[in-house]
Amino acid sequence: MTTSGDCAVRIFGHRYLALVLRIYLGSIFIYASMYKISYPLEFAENIASYQIVPYWAVNLMAIVMPWTELICGILLVVGLRSKSAVCMIGGMLVLFIVAISLALVRNIPIGCGCFHSMEEPMTWTTLLRDFVWLAMAFHVYTFDSALQLERRFLIQIKDE
């Protein structure tokens, strides 16, 4: 019982699992950012539809947020400052979760605007999905150590 538990913990906490999750999360964020960067006004409308952000800040947020997602996604995939990046991604996910929760509670019938503008109105599954992603981010934060560009680079310098 104990051995199988240990084994499960070992598989669950394996660094390669963390690597897979890291790349997955990074990819999702990079993909998500693409559409938003291409159609900023549409994304601004999405943000506005949540009715949370004050109207003067909506456009600014629509401009900055996709790039933040892109940069964090790239950093995660490459393995550069991945801890910080995964923290930021976690933070954004928390933000999304709060926003979605509020929208659901307030019964605002909107798509989540996570990937593009033509999504179905979101449901609790959307919230669940974001929670899963948040868990993945936590896993990455805790267990990730493999294939980190930065670490390889620094170790090389240190060896010189």
Add this chain to the structure above:
Amino acid sequence: MRCALTTLALFLCALTALSCGPDRDLAGKYHASDPRGGQKKLLLELKEDGKGSWKMDHEDFAFTWEDRGGEIWLHSKSGGVIAGTVRDDRSIQIDLPDVGSFRFEKVEP
């Protein structure tokens, strides 16, 4: 490091390949009649560079379009999207809420 960079490059290539753009086959001029009746002719033009226009009378709705696999999305300049369905006969059906369904037949390649 090289490995990581390669990973990133491959990844970005894959994303670019997946992302949707204007389809050359769809480009062309389409005609439709007003579903609400009337003699007005509607003209839909999809240019190959991804731009397009919807004309009725003297009014003009300019947009950018993209093919999303069986669907066509028209992005308005003011931040809206109109989705249309591409049918097998290469006609495009667009439903405008509160207005009706437009069926555009291709008249020019």
Add this chain to the structure above:
Amino acid sequence: MTETGSERQHDRDQALRTREDLDRKIFYLRTLLDTSTELAGIVQPQKMLDTFLLMTMGPLGITTGLAGLVNVRLGSGHITSRGLEPADLETVRVNIPAIGLRYFTEAGTAENLTSRTRTIAREGLGVTGLFPSPVQTLFLWDLSGEYAGFLALGEKLTNRPLDDGDEELLLNLIQILKGAMNHALSVLNIQQLNAELLKKNQELEEAMGELNASREELDRRVFHLKTLSDLSSELSPLLDMDRLLRTFLMISMGALGVGQGFVIVQDRKARKVRSSAVGPVHEPVLDGHGCEQLIYQAFDACEIKSLAPGTVSRMGELSFLRQHGIEIDVELAFFFVIDASFMGVFALGPNILASLYSREEIELIVTQISSFMVYLQNARAFETIGALNEDLTRRNEELRQTIADLTEARHRITLLERARAHLRSLVQQEVERVGRPGLLDCALILLLATAIGVLFNLAAPQGIPLVPETLLRQRSATVNPQSAMRLAEEGVAVLVDARPKELYDQKHIRGAVNIPISLFDIMYMMKLSQVDSESPIVVYGRHVSRRYDEELAFRLKQRDHENVRILEGGLQAWEAEGYPVQ
């Protein structure tokens, strides 16, 4: 009768005797006169003694006689004899110093030496053995000064001793002799003195001549030395080669009284030619090649063909100098060698007197050139030292520069090492930091995203304004719900809901047309293009994140709708009034 006879006899005898006496006296006097006459012309003491002895012995009839003159101080003298054996004469000659000592010095004689003539008889001679036995009587006399004399006589032929008359005669004769002898001696003395004087004079003249010669020589030497000294004192402070040449030329010409001169030296090692000229109109200009040629020809024209250092050689052939542009009438020229690579030519024109150069002048010039060469060598050594010094200074400077560079390089290395250490520690920190999330990283990512986002938005065709344009526009005119309701009921106004379709679908004013702002163009085209531009339009729909009504009002005004109003309070106010929604 007898007495008378005897008296007569006696008288006769007496008369006879008197006559005899008178005859004798006449004879004596004649003898004295003859002797005096004979002796008067004689100067030689020997001859005088001879004559005297002859004149003495003859009248007295004496067979053996000896006369001598003694120089008491020297112990020498002259003797002469008649009728004496040669051996005896020799004995007396040998005894002269002893005779002088015995009879003529104060110690030898009992009585004081006087100028008086003394007579010593045979008995008085004693056994001294100074005189031979035939001598019966000895007369001794003194002459003035250091001379004395003696006369030794043997027996008469008659064997009678000398009577008073004889003795008187002898004394008178001796007196005459003394006088003559004195005279002769003084003449002799004078002659001797004269001869000595003449000799001295001659010697003096010779000495004078030598003196003059040596003085001339001395003068010449002094002049030479003075010239050389001048040359040395003028040349010694000069270390500049050109000035050295000039000064040497001037001094040398000045010393000899020459109006034209030329000097050239070539330093082959340093490839330098220096020359100086006085006199010609044009200063001769010689390059290295020309000078080389000149030196070669000069060497060829030399009397002594030697290249040993220090050689100064006079040149025979001088005509070639003119070919090299040295326009002076060269009278005298020298080729000199300082060392194998440093040679020169010195040429002089005619001197002012237009006379030939003397041997001494040539010697002087050679000496001058010799000392000039020393100064030339010094000057060259100084130049070399100067060049070396310069070289040394330059190298020193280079060295200092190198040291400075090295120091700087060291500093740089130190700095680099420090930077490296710093980098290392940074890397260390970074490595440690990789494992941790950083607030700074997050801030950086946000900043980067903002920067890229804003820049991209500005550049991209689909860019949007950073803040909503409605914020900056003038507010549109409003209408309160009551008026709006009235207008709607009258069917005059068109109510437009500007919100997205989802929100419109949830709840909207009954009869309101939905024109989502995001699809304004097409929706306007489909739904409102028929509406009269003068008809009032009431627009509503806003929330915290968007002011759809303002935006739509602005758009409608752009489409020439003049009477566009915004519903005060929006849907909430409308609802609050209890007006119908659906």
